Amino acid sequence: MVFILLNYKTFDEGTGQKSVDIARACRDVSESSGIEIAVAPQFADLFRVSSSVDIPIFAQHVDGIGSGSNTGQVYARCLREAGATGSLINHSEKRMTLADIERSLLSLYENRMRSVVCTNNVATTAAAAALSPDYVAIEPPELIGTGVPVSKANPGIITDSVEAARKINKKVIVLCGAGISKGEDLKAAIELGAGGVLLASGIIKAKDPKVALEDLVSLI
Ligand code: G3P
Numbered sequence: 001m002v003f004i005l006l007n008y009k010t011f012d013e014g015t016g017q018k019s020v021d022i023a024r025a026c027r028d029v030s031e032s033s034g035i036e037i038a039v040a041p042q043f044a045d046l047f048r049v050s051s052s053v054d055i056p057i058f059a060q061h062v063d064g065i066g067s068g069s070n071t072g073q074v075y076a077r078c079l080r081e082a083g084a085t086g087s088l089i090n091h092s093e094k095r096m097t098l099a100d101i102e103r104s105l106l107s108l109y110e111n112r113m114r115s116v117v118c119t120n121n122v123a124t125t126a127a128a129a130a131l132s133p134d135y136v137a138i139e140p141p142e143l144i145g146t147g148v149p150v151s152k153a154n155p156g157i158i159t160d161s162v163e164a165a166r167k168i169n170k171k172v173i174v175l176c177g178a179g180i181s182k183g184e185d186l187k188a189a190i191e192l193g194a195g196g197v198l199l200a201s202g203i204i205k206a207k208d209p210k211v212a213l214e215d216l217v218s219l220i
Helices: 017-033 043-052 076-081 098-110 122-129 155-168 183-191 209-217
Strands: 003-007 036-040 086-089 114-119 135-138 173-177 196-199
Touching: 003 173, 017 036, 017 043, 017 209, 036 086, 076 098, 086 098, 098 114, 114 122, 122 135, 122 155, 135 155, 155 173, 183 196, 183 209
Parallel strands: 003 036, 003 196, 086 114, 114 135, 135 173, 173 196
Antiparallel strands: none
């Protein structure tokens, strides 16, 4: 089953009440297409979105800490209480050490939440797959936010990542991201072996996010 995860980053277009409007568009397009579309709003909008829309909700980051003296850190249990069912880990804009990635994954497992570990090349994809997340999302940093789709600019990084992950852990699903916005980008990603996409600006900053989402799923 194809999986789409929409990262809101800190775009104004997805902040506050707009986070709910975009989540509603995702729900509508998910219902009409049958494709799972999850959203990753900012932390402070998680509860607002989960209270309004019944689709999978991810955090943009989680720390591998538990209850205690951890000021400013992100606690998986609190994310779950806010309605999140998963989290991104190690996004290019929020890099972590391998040890910290493992701790964050453990905190998600303990809270029965889904995990997406982002990676920047084939070697880090293999390392991430060894930690058994649900998904690894390969995103070449130089293509993020450019509108140039990874599935066209660097298809080899997707096929090589799929192969590398498969060798390490067959259960891990590889997503790809960076510059994805159109139906042809998603179709190409799936043809290259990805299980779905992680994307942001092409939808969040679109004039009409719902129309952009409809185009995204139109060829699947
Ligand atoms: O997390 C998604 C991401 O980094 C890709 O961003 O704007 O190129 O879709 P974008």
